[in-house]
Amino acid sequence: MTLDEMQNVWSEMTEKLENQKQLTDTLIMEMTAQKFRSKIGKISTFESAGAVICFIAAIFLAVNFEKLDTWYLSASGVVVIGYLIFVPFLVLRSIYKMKGINISGNTYKQSLIDFAKRRKHFLLLQRTAIILNFVLLVLILPVSSKIFKDKDLFVDNADLWYWYIPVMLLFLIPFSKWGYTSYKNMTASAEELIRDLQTDPS
């Protein structure tokens, strides 16, 4: 197939579509009545569900915070609650911003730049979250153990740390490495797109 042939096929399709005119008034207006979907669809379901779980966990920890009766358990509790609130909040904010591009006013170029920049920001956030997950997984164990079983793992079961951290790292490192590399590659391609688009002097 040559470029001319592509052009011919395209013109033929345009002509066929022009002759068809399939949409009815009702069908078109039904498509516009999607405000419900649009409102829910503003933020991705997966991230929203994750955020709700994190917020519930944060509230639960806050309610039971008095059980964390040593300075190190309190400090761990503060870090875990902070993580459970701020990380999902920042991720959701980032997604929301990505969806908030001016579809009507922007040119194609501007939308591509805006989208690539916001995507880059989102990916950087995801990369940071991967690293922070390690901290969370270390701290959540003593905090939850104290709240649920009234057991201070730093004192009562110090041996646990010798196997818990290596086992956790064994599972987490390959997964995180894969996730981190994927996000890194996607960020790089977003950066490349921004660079390319910004070379046009217009």
Added chain:
Amino acid sequence: MTTNSKNEYLTTKESEFVKVIKDNEGIIYKIARMYTKGSDNMNDLYQDIVYQLWKYFDTFKGESKRSTWIYRVSLNTAITQWRKEKRKGQKVDIEHLFLQKEDDYDDEFENRLKLVYAHIKKLDPVEKGLMLLLLEGKKYAEIAEITGFSASNVGTRISRIKKKLKEQIIKDHDHDTR
């Protein structure tokens, strides 16, 4: 206020919108098909574009041509679908509405069309948008107005796209004949 010219239940704004969509349904179809894989995703994007056009219908100020605005909104909607997730809520069944319903529609044409789309889909988002407008027969000045690139940059980029497509076509041809 309602009008009886199109449909007694539609307001004047709705009647005007319906006319705009009917006049440009082919453009929306072509863009929706270009930026998606599979008919389900295409239908979703098609409806999303119609929804966005309706949402921003009042913002069209007539400074540019109506078709320019439609290309802009449609292309912007297509590139900002950041995840190919199943969309929620009300869904209108528009499957099999386009092309295939035509009486003289043949498989041979569909295969050639699939090939055209396959080549274009291999391009990056910037190139895809420019190629679409080129195939639509737009002049560089109009492509510049829709995309926001300068006319000279449009020319440079299109030359590059043509070269890339040519190489791609030759490569595919060599692969098929092997």
